[in-house]
Amino acid sequence: MKFLLRLVALFLFVGVVFAVGFVSRDVWASRPPAVQGLRSLVDPSSRTQSPTELFQQQYDKILANASVSVGRQKVKYAAMSGMFGAVGDPHTNFLEPADSDTFRLETNGNFVGIGARLGTDPAGAKVAVVFKGAPAEKAGVKVGDTIIEVDGKSAAGMDTDDIVKMIRGPEGSMVHIKVLRSNEAAPIGLTIRRAVVIVPSAEGRMLEPDHVGLITIASFAQPTVEQFDQALDQLIAQKADGFIFDLRGNPGGLLDSAVEMIGRFVENKQAVRTKRRGGTPETIYTPFNKVKPIKTPVVILINSDSASAAEIFSGVLQEYHKAVLVGEHSYGKSSVQNVKNLVDSSIAKITIAKYYLPSGRDIGRKLDEDGEYQSGGLKPDYEVVPSYEEETVPGDPIKDKQLRKAIEILKGKAGVQVQARRKSQETRLA
Amino acid sequence: MSELKRSLWPVVTVVCAIGAFVGGNEVRTRQDLGTAVPPSQSFDVAGIELTGQTVDIPEGEYFYQLTQLLEREYVEPITDERKLAIGAVKGMISGLWDPYSLFYSPEDMVVFQARQKGEFAGAGIEATLAFDEKELVKVRRNAHAADPLMLFPEIRVTMVLPGSPAEGAGLKVGDRLTGINGKALVGFSDIRKVRDAQLAVVKKTMTPQEFGKVRAEFQKKVKSVMGAARAMELLNTGEGRILNLEWSRGGAVMQGTLTTRSMKVPAVQTGPGGVTVLKVFKGVSGELPPVTEATVIDLRQSGMGDASEVVPLLERLAPAANFGNIVKDKGGAPQPLVTTKGGQRAAPIKLLVDESTRGAAEILALALKSKGWATYEGSTAGVPLWVTTTQLEDGSGYTLNTGKFVPEAVEARK
Numbered sequence: 001m002k003f004l005l006r007l008v009a010l011f012l013f014v015g016v017v018f019a020v021g022f023v024s025r026d027v028w029a030s031r032p033p034a035v036q037g038l039r040s041l042v043d044p045s046s047r048t049q050s051p052t053e054l055f056q057q058q059y060d061k062i063l064a065n066a067s068v069s070v071g072r073q074k075v076k077y078a079a080m081s082g083m084f085g086a087v088g089d090p091h092t093n094f095l096e097p098a099d100s101d102t103f104r105l106e107t108n109g110n111f112v113g114i115g116a117r118l119g120t121d122p123a124g125a126k127v128a129v130v131f132k133g134a135p136a137e138k139a140g141v142k143v144g145d146t147i148i149e150v151d152g153k154s155a156a157g158m159d160t161d162d163i164v165k166m167i168r169g170p171e172g173s174m175v176h177i178k179v180l181r182s183n184e185a186a187p188i189g190l191t192i193r194r195a196v197v198i199v200p201s202a203e204g205r206m207l208e209p210d211h212v213g214l215i216t217i218a219s220f221a222q223p224t225v226e227q228f229d230q231a232l233d234q235l236i237a238q239k240a241d242g243f244i245f246d247l248r249g250n251p252g253g254l255l256d257s258a259v260e261m262i263g264r265f266v267e268n269k270q271a272v273r274t275k276r277r278g279g280t281p282e283t284i285y286t287p288f289n290k291v292k293p294i295k296t297p298v299v300i301l302i303n304s305d306s307a308s309a310a311e312i313f314s315g316v317l318q319e320y321h322k323a324v325l326v327g328e329h330s331y332g333k334s335s336v337q338n339v340k341n342l343v344d345s346s347i348a349k350i351t352i353a354k355y356y357l358p359s360g361r362d363i364g365r366k367l368d369e370d371g372e373y374q375s376g377g378l379k380p381d382y383e384v385v386p387s388y389e390e391e392t393v394p395g396d397p398i399k400d401k402q403l404r405k406a407i408e409i410l411k412g413k414a415g416v417q418v419q420a421r422r423k424s425q426e427t428r429l430a
Numbered sequence: 431m432s433e434l435k436r437s438l439w440p441v442v443t444v445v446c447a448i449g450a451f452v453g454g455n456e457v458r459t460r461q462d463l464g465t466a467v468p469p470s471q472s473f474d475v476a477g478i479e480l481t482g483q484t485v486d487i488p489e490g491e492y493f494y495q496l497t498q499l500l501e502r503e504y505v506e507p508i509t510d511e512r513k514l515a516i517g518a519v520k521g522m523i524s525g526l527w528d529p530y531s532l533f534y535s536p537e538d539m540v541v542f543q544a545r546q547k548g549e550f551a552g553a554g555i556e557a558t559l560a561f562d563e564k565e566l567v568k569v570r571r572n573a574h575a576a577d578p579l580m581l582f583p584e585i586r587v588t589m590v591l592p593g594s595p596a597e598g599a600g601l602k603v604g605d606r607l608t609g610i611n612g613k614a615l616v617g618f619s620d621i622r623k624v625r626d627a628q629l630a631v632v633k634k635t636m637t638p639q640e641f642g643k644v645r646a647e648f649q650k651k652v653k654s655v656m657g658a659a660r661a662m663e664l665l666n667t668g669e670g671r672i673l674n675l676e677w678s679r680g681g682a683v684m685q686g687t688l689t690t691r692s693m694k695v696p697a698v699q700t701g702p703g704g705v706t707v708l709k710v711f712k713g714v715s716g717e718l719p720p721v722t723e724a725t726v727i728d729l730r731q732s733g734m735g736d737a738s739e740v741v742p743l744l745e746r747l748a749p750a751a752n753f754g755n756i757v758k759d760k761g762g763a764p765q766p767l768v769t770t771k772g773g774q775r776a777a778p779i780k781l782l783v784d785e786s787t788r789g790a791a792e793i794l795a796l797a798l799k800s801k802g803w804a805t806y807e808g809s810t811a812g813v814p815l816w817v818t819t820t821q822l823e824d825g826s827g828y829t830l831n832t833g834k835f836v837p838e839a840v841e842a843r844k
Binding site: 006010013014015017018019020021022023024025028030031032034037040041047050051052053054055056058059061062065066067068069070072073074075076077078079080081082083084085086087089092094098122123159276277335338340343344348350351352353354 | 490
């Protein structure tokens with residue numbers, strides 16, 4: 001009798017645990033448990049189509065019936081990016097393999113190639129930048145050259161992306177290119193050995209005659225910290241009268257890199273607080289013993305394309321009164337993403353937390369009904385908007401209004417505010 | 431013995447509990463996946479680190495695992511999983527890059543379905559997004575290969591309802607809309623103009639000064655732009671809204687103003703001179719009386735229409751026949767257009783067609799003409815596309831271009 005009772009109790013227990021196992025994922029995802037699903041186990045007629053079945057049904061239908069020729073993989077990846085889009089967060093994205101390469105390159109800060117940045121040109125691709133010490137520089141590629149041929153194939157009229165694909169290849173292999181140079185009549189043939197190129201994400205130089213150190217931080221990748229330190233040390237050694245960090249157009253990158261770099265100015269202080277779903281806030285502190293001896297003032301240049309880690313770097317230094325912000329309001333991205341590499345080399349980028357600056361400020365971007373910017377981002381201490389009418393050369397102390405203003409501030413001269421917009425230049429890495 | 435029994439109970443309980451938990455979880459997985467994936471195939475999309483090899487994971491499994499990943503990690507709870515599935519459908523449709531395969535949100539679907547029944551609002555037109563064909567092929571192959579600037583669509587007027595506000599303002603089929611209420615509608619050809627000028631400077635067939643003018647004109651235009659989706663919304667919805675339109679016709683820039691209003695257009699109407707004005711709207715076949723004597727049917731300004739009305743209309747207008755096939759761009763098995771019932775063989779029908787006769791109306795016209803049961807007065811648009819409509823559970827939906835109608839006679843001649 002006692003045995004029977006125990007058996008019944010065990011059965012009941014097992015039933016309850018089964019139900020718990022059944023709904024465990026709902027608890028994990030913090031949503032109401034799927035009681036309906038449990039019920040349909042007993043009564044199959046009450047079963048509804050699951051989301052996966054709904055998707056599968058439409059996938060089969062679209063793939064079979066569409067008139068246009070699109071590959072099976074393409075439709076699958078288009079579906080995944082649509083699904084991520086349905087979450088309604090602009091920073092939660094699915095990147096198919098073709099896009100994930102570019103993304104990885106941005107965060108790793110290195111790639112295999114010849115070490116140049118290419119822009120569009122009707123005759124092929126125009127060399128916009130040649131990286132210091134990269135294979136392209138060693139082989140004699142010059143800024144302004146137009147690449148017209150790659151391994152015997154004409155590049156005329158091709159998309160820059162396709163030319164880049166032809167130039168890139170395995171490490172150690174050779175690529176033969178022909179370039180047009182303005183003062184040379186005949187095209188020049190060059191053979192280059194492909195190698196690992198570290199993208200310069202932080203580059204420094206001294207602006208004369210003002211003797212102000214300028215460090216351009218293009219992104220917060222892995223090698224950025226080291227490059228930033230080198231540039232900073234050099235400028236400190238040259239006794240710069242002030243520092244300008246150009247973070248315009250910097251889309252962000254690794255939070256760790258940004259926090260480490262803030263550590264050059266503030267020691268063991270709160271950098272950001274992050275908050276996950278349902279979790280307690282987590283505070284990230286700047287490192288010990290990494291502060292650089294900087295006695296002169298710092299100005300940071302930002303614009304509406306400065307986002308994420310760039311906003312953390314600028315915002316934290318602003319709040320600790322270590323820097324003054326000049327330019328336009330920043331993008332306003334107040335979230336942290338987890339980047340997951342999937343087996344097929346796609347990437348799932350998912351917003352996992354919100355972050356807050358030391359003051360508790362949330363700089364999240366707000367949009368109006370038409371999707372136009374309304375508020376959010378860091379407000380510059382000095383707003384300077386470049387003008388459309390006037391030629392703007394980024395990084396030129398005279399033809400770059402925002403930089404000019406930064407120098408004036410460092411030199412103790414205040415200027416007048418003006419209106420305009422910066423032209424963005426699109427280039428690709430090869 | 432009782433010692434053993436006593437120590438056995440907890441072990442059994444724990445084993446059963448673990449088994450039940452895992453079992454419950456597993457049953458749930460099966461249920462969520464449903465019929466999507468055979469359970470023998472199992473992949474861990476997110477669990478394994480990048481291997482660099484090409485792995486082909488079945489789409490159902492892929493979708494399922496990514497929904498699980500989002501639910502676990504996303505900063506806010508995802509309460510509606512079905513929203514993700516519908517988002518995936520939207521992604522697939524957009525990924526086709528086909529101007530006739532469009533996804534509609536629940537609100538847009540209401541507008542679309544009303545229009546299919548002949549209930550119009552806004553300007554009283556149908557407009558279609560036109561793309562650069564070469565660029566579309568590239569983007570379908572690989573989004574990266576395409577030039578994003580060349581993917582800006584142009585809005586082309588494909589139907590102007592008689593008596594509509596748009597007709598009053600002077601809009602005609604074939605016009606390209608270039609501006610609404612002072613905002614520019616920038617399309618690929620505007621960008622190509624600048625590119626061509628750039629190339630001309632390189633080739634020295636244009637002076638830098640001339641190029642400067644072209645560029646300045648373009649920059650002035652793009653200072654205030656409107657997206658195609660917003661433009662379509664303004665054109666297709668609303669009553670009593672004033673729209674200042676700008677359009678181009680054969681290189682000339684034209685302007686006009688209209689006040690939007692709603693219009694109910696009957697599917698079947700008797701026009702001047704006893705002409706039957708037919709619009710291939712939803713339900714039209716039920717309204718069309720049997721045609722027994724020589725008649726004139728006006729198939730103009732009918733828009734893309736509703737493909738599901740084609741067969742019932744043919745059954746009313748012609749004897750049962752095999753008219754031809756719906757042929758896909760990508761090839762594959764063609765879908766025959768066959769009627770099994772038929773009307774009486776009537777005296778020849780005269781069809782009034784023009785460049786606004788497209789979609790379902792054009793299929794109808796082509797089918798009748800190819801059998802020699804009708805003659806054309808005018809010529810059609812050349813887009814006899816069979817576009818189906820699907821509605822999803824949340825009220826959203828999509829249209830899908832499933833192919834072009836090719837009459838049997840034409841096929842035989844080939």
